[in-house]
Amino acid sequence: MTAAVPFDAQMEMLESPASTAVIRTAGRLDASTASRLERVLTDARTKGSRVILLNLEGLEYISSSGLRVLLSARTQTRQAGGDVFLFALSQPVREVFDMVGFSAVFNIFDTMDQALQAASILAGK
Amino acid sequence: MDRFEAVLRTSAHIEQLTRIRDLVCTAARHTGFEGVHMNHVELAVEEACMNIINHAYARREGGYLEVQVRSERGRRLTIVLIDCGQSFDPASACTYDPSQPLEGSQQVGFGLYLMRCLMDELKFEFGVTSSEERCSGQPFNRLTMVKNL
Numbered sequence: 001m002t003a004a005v006p007f008d009a010q011m012e013m014l015e016s017p018a019s020t021a022v023i024r025t026a027g028r029l030d031a032s033t034a035s036r037l038e039r040v041l042t043d044a045r046t047k048g049s050r051v052i053l054l055n056l057e058g059l060e061y062i063s064s065s066g067l068r069v070l071l072s073a074r075t076q077t078r079q080a081g082g083d084v085f086l087f088a089l090s091q092p093v094r095e096v097f098d099m100v101g102f103s104a105v106f107n108i109f110d111t112m113d114q115a116l117q118a119a120s121i122l123a124g125k
Numbered sequence: 126m127d128r129f130e131a132v133l134r135t136s137a138h139i140e141q142l143t144r145i146r147d148l149v150c151t152a153a154r155h156t157g158f159e160g161v162h163m164n165h166v167e168l169a170v171e172e173a174c175m176n177i178i179n180h181a182y183a184r185r186e187g188g189y190l191e192v193q194v195r196s197e198r199g200r201r202l203t204i205v206l207i208d209c210g211q212s213f214d215p216a217s218a219c220t221y222d223p224s225q226p227l228e229g230s231q232q233v234g235f236g237l238y239l240m241r242c243l244m245d246e247l248k249f250e251f252g253v254t255s256s257e258e259r260c261s262g263q264p265f266n267r268l269t270m271v272k273n274l
Contacts, residue, residue, distance in 0.1 A: 031175050032139050061164065063171045064235035071227060092164050099242050100235055101223030 005060060007033035009040045013047060017116070017123035019082070021049035026058030029066030037066065041073045050082030051119045055112065057088035062096050074106065083107060083122055087115040127198040129155040137178045137188040137208060145174060145192050149204060152194035156202040157274050165243040166202065166272055172236035173206050173268055181210025181266060199274060201245075206268045212251045213266050246271035 007027035014020045021044040029037060044052050052073065074084040087109040089097065097103045109115040133148050135141045146167055153166045174190070182188035193205040221234030240247055248269040 030142070030171055031178075032142060061167070063168055063175075064239060065175065067235055092161060095161065095164075096168070096239070099223075099239065100221070101227065105227050 004028055005058070007036060008058075009037050011040050011044055013044075013049065017051065017120045019048055019050040019123060020053065020116075020119045021047070021051075022053045022055060022112070024055040024058070026060075028061040029059055029069075030061060030063045031065040034063075034065035034069045038069045038072075041069065045073075045076065045080070050077065050080060051122055052077060052082070052084045053112065053115045053119060054084060054086045055088055056086055056093055057090060059090055059093050062093050067096070067100060067102065070102075070106070085109060085115045085118055087112055126200075127155075129194070129196040129198070131194050133192040135190050135192070136186070137174070137182050137190040137210070138186055139175075139178060141190070142171060142174060145170060145190075148192060149194055152196040152204075153202055153272075155196040155198055156272075157199050158202065158272070162272075166204075169240045169243040169270055169272075170204060170206075172240050173204075173270065176213070176236050177206065177208045177210060177266070181208045181213060183211070201271055201273045204270045206270075207265055209263045209265050212264060213249060214251070215247075215249050240270065243272075244270045245273050 005027040007029060009023055009025050011021055011023045014022060023040055023044065025037065027033070041052065070084070077084050085107045088111065089108060107118060109118065129152055131148060131152065133145060135144065149166060149170045150163060153163055158166060177190060178184060189209045191207040195203040215237065218237055219234040221238040250267040252265060
């Protein structure tokens with residue numbers, strides 16, 4: 001039996017594009033860890049991030065608690081004229097996204113470069 | 126037929142999710158589930174437990190939660206969750222519809238929707254307990270989830 005990877009979320013503020021943060025996630029985003037990601041996302045917005053790029057490559061599991069945090073972050077950043085871009089979704093997370101229709105709601109990219117390009121365009125508006 | 130059965134009697138608290146998940150995964154492995162299908166079982170059980178914690182017990186700590194697992198190797202996994210919280214009527218619950226815009230009230234109902242997607246059968250029952258159900262004569266909810274291999 002493979003041990004579950006502990007949840008982790010690390011934020012990095014980018015100099016360019018301006019007002020952009022990258023958050024790298026790993027492990028299980030479930031009912032017991034969703035509040036930790038929520039705090040990191042709130043911290044990113046508090047520090048002035050208008051655009052948030054979420055690296056989901058290391059995220060191996062997501063439940064509805066995690067989905068609600070992502071949706072709430074998207075709503076709040078868009079209300080402030082920004083957005084949340086997701087990239088490098090793992091297969092289990094992509095499957096859940098497809099199930100609940102999030103794949104058609106979020107801007108999702110294969111790579112960080114693609115997400116950065118979209119962030120640059122939004123930052124230039 | 127090779128069977129595995131186990132019962133976990135615990136409290137409806139988020140800190141119990143790991144114990145519950147471990148039991149369910151043990152049973153699911155016995156059935157023969159692996160990979161993405163194991164993920165489906167874990168997710169459905171977490172959603173069911175969180176509905177009990179957040180709605181049946183309205184996040185009050187200490188509510189009774191019983192998890193029964195029954196595995197028939199190579200055939201099916203049955204998971205039964207029993208709680209003594211507020212009755213749950215799936216017909217009157219908010220229904221998530223992924224074809225509708227994801228705003229406002231559409232942000233609720235993910236859990237039940239996922240459970241329906243991930244499991245082959247869901248049965249919600251509500252009744253008055255017998256002595257076996259440990260709810261001290263209180264009404265109880267019983268959710269039966271089945272996933273076929």
